[in-house]
Amino acid sequence: MKTLKTANTGESVTVIKLEGEGATKRRIMDMGITKGSTVVVRKVAPLGDPIEITVRGYELSLRKADAEKIIVE
């Protein structure tokens, strides 16, 4: 099972499912990471976490712990 955390830098992936619940999940979805959306992994922060992605035409950063809950293909 591939997650956003394991996606490579520069890779473009499609979101198929979001795990988790409550505030964090809602926040991630509010920011536009919903089922079927396209996400491009842009880079990893200098200290190895968080990561930067492009979604719905803008740049977003999220922690790897949260990226792990986003199932992609």
Added chain:
Amino acid sequence: MAIKIALAGNPNCGKTTMFNELTGSSQYVGNWPGVTVEKKEGKLKGNKDVIIMDLPGIYSLSPYTLEEVITRNYLLDEKPDAIINIVDASNIERNLYLTTQIVEIGIPTIVALNMMDVVEKNGDKINTAQLSKELGCMVVETSAVKGTGLRDLIGKALEIAKSGEKTVARHKFDDEVEAAVGTIGELVQARIADGSELKWYSVKFFERDEKVREKLKLDDGLAAEIEGVIKNCEEKLDDDSESIITNERYNYISKVIQKSYKKSGRGMTTSDRIDRVVTNRWLALPIFFGILWIIYYISITSVGDMTIGWVESFFGWIQGGVETGLTSLGASEWALDLIVNGIVGSISAIFIYVPQLMILFLFLSLLEDSGYMARVAFIMDRIFRKFGLSGKSFIPMLIGTGCSIPGIMASRTIENEKDRKMTIMLTPFIPCGAKLPVFAMFIAMMFPGESWVGPSIYMISICMVIVSGIILKRTKRFAGEPAPFVMELPNYKLPRFKGVAIHMWEKAKSFVKKAGTVIFVACTALWIMQNFSFTLSYVGADRIDESMLATIGHAVRWVFMPLGFGDSWAPVVASLTGLVAKEVVVATFASVGSAVPISFTQVSAFAFMMFTLFAAPCFAAIGSMKKEFGSWKSTLFAVSYQTGFAYICAFLVNTIGSFIFRGTSAVKPKVLDISLMESSSENAVVNGDIVLIVFGALIVVALIIGISGKFRSSKKYAELSR
């Protein structure tokens, strides 16, 4: 009756610029009751009957963040006459997500398609008429930065506010969802007074929104019926109801955009190019520390320090003038002292930091407006989240090495309420410039030639910030899930002079107004206690041992016995006068010491330094803490925590130190030499270089964490692939 218009929109959509353009200088800035979220109100330029309300920047109307709940409550309870929903047209997809929620509330709404200049520059085209038809409300193209479209916008906003014609949401969800929401609407209809809010409440009930459930307490039967409808729909669509709605909104927006937005297919923008360098794996940290060093150097060390000197000599000049004037009028000694030192002195305690604050806020708003501040959090997050702080906490703490007040005020840039409160509480732990003379004096007198003492104070303070972060995270006040760090990295922008200037002016004004009263009252009260005895006769500086303060010091000095410096009342009184400003501690020792000898051992001197380092900061810092917290309760909690923590630290130092060094010269009392006191306090035992050393240490720590993290994760992947 005044017309109320609320500005709502995402962070970074140009809302503040728009607010400044519409209201000019007639702004009132405060806090929402009981929380640290800023509340801004202003009157429309040229029309005093129109009040513009700047709501917090939000992405959604979920019940999970403070800012979103404040906005929801305001819109539903206060019912503004119209909402201007500002949409960043260059980032339209995510911005419209909030729009789909706002139009459900049933308040006359108008959409301002802001940043149209950026869209045009990118060569994109938006069909405004089509968009307006889809959304069910008027859409006006604007550019707050260029000032275009604003007249048209406000004209139309006033039109809908006066007509009171409510906006009705036009978007349709999937049939299944629409049916479920409709059924819920029928079930709760009787409970909702204003029919135009029905859509909002139905959707919120479908999402199982806790806040709405609490507000409209439904009886169990009805609640169960609604739950049945939700469950049924969830099973059919195989997702939870909240996610279903979010998905549906974005699906709808995608459709709208397809019809009304033409993209030119842009290549790499300037912003992307800047970001490639600035957050580059190897360059990010050096650039970050370089920028910080420039800010620190200008606002604290060079220009900032100069301005403090100017304000000091300005007030010195006023004090001199007043003194000469009053003496020639034949004023008595105590009246002279009251006016010159008590009142003028207290006022100068407020203004002394104002120019430095303004310089600092100039830089902070440059960082914020340019979009770099978000990158700071991105770069530093990994280190700070480990002890319950945000990546952005680094800036307040660094500034705190100069002065806690701007540090505390700089915490405004931290979005999360808990992180912000924690940063406000812990910033005074960092030794500020005013505490240095105290340390320098003790080091010169009690630890001559021992160069480890100065740096050790910085190291201890950093360790204690970390320890406190870990402790506080376990208290009820700060417990709970760490805030999700899902943060937008906005495009880089050239900051506008006007916005930066307004920001600076506002900060200075609100500091003087909000913190000023606290500082003035506290300083004056302490002056009276220092100069009068309990029989209300004037004692002045020469007979300080008869003052109320000394009497109190006598009475409570036993509290400080376990810390090693309770044998005399002098350290107690010095700690109290230190509340005016920490450098006053030295002056108090000097004036008391001329009356009675003060003795310390090396151990108790170190304990006293620890106490000064962590105990309640000066009144000016407490005042700005109160201003930022927006509540006395939190302020008292913070001050008690700091003082309690200081007490424990000093106690441990004294107890353990006395045990380890028993029988050595470290526990031999030594009388402080008054004649050397003032000069030794100016000793540069601890100076600006320390900050650079600490910087260096932090970079090393950061690199170690980064590299070890990379090593660990690559090991984890190795296991996975096996």
